[in-house]
Amino acid sequence: MDTGLADAGPHPNPAKAADGKRLHRLETDPVTAPIVQRIFGEYLGGRGIFAIAQALTRDDVPSPSAYEPTPPRGWPGPTTRCG
Numbered sequence: 001m002d003t004g005l006a007d008a009g010p011h012p013n014p015a016k017a018a019d020g021k022r023l024h025r026l027e028t029d030p031v032t033a034p035i036v037q038r039i040f041g042e043y044l045g046g047r048g049i050f051a052i053a054q055a056l057t058r059d060d061v062p063s064p065s066a067y068e069p070t071p072p073r074g075w076p077g078p079t080t081r082c083g
Helices: 014-018 033-044 049-058
Strands: 004-010 022-027
Touching: 033 049
Parallel strands: none
Antiparallel strands: 004 022
């Protein structure tokens, strides 16, 4: 549940470009970006990390660990910690 790296073209340093090195840029993941925005919005609105985690679990929002081979259930509170 994070951003990915996208190709941003050849490296501006001619020697590095000659070696085939390329630049990369971060690209927002359209699936997870709304979840991250929700977490930060609720946190800035005064909700605690455990209340946010409970709401995400209640709303069946997949947690970052949902993509592990044997995922735990739900959102642990510290997963939503902002900062």
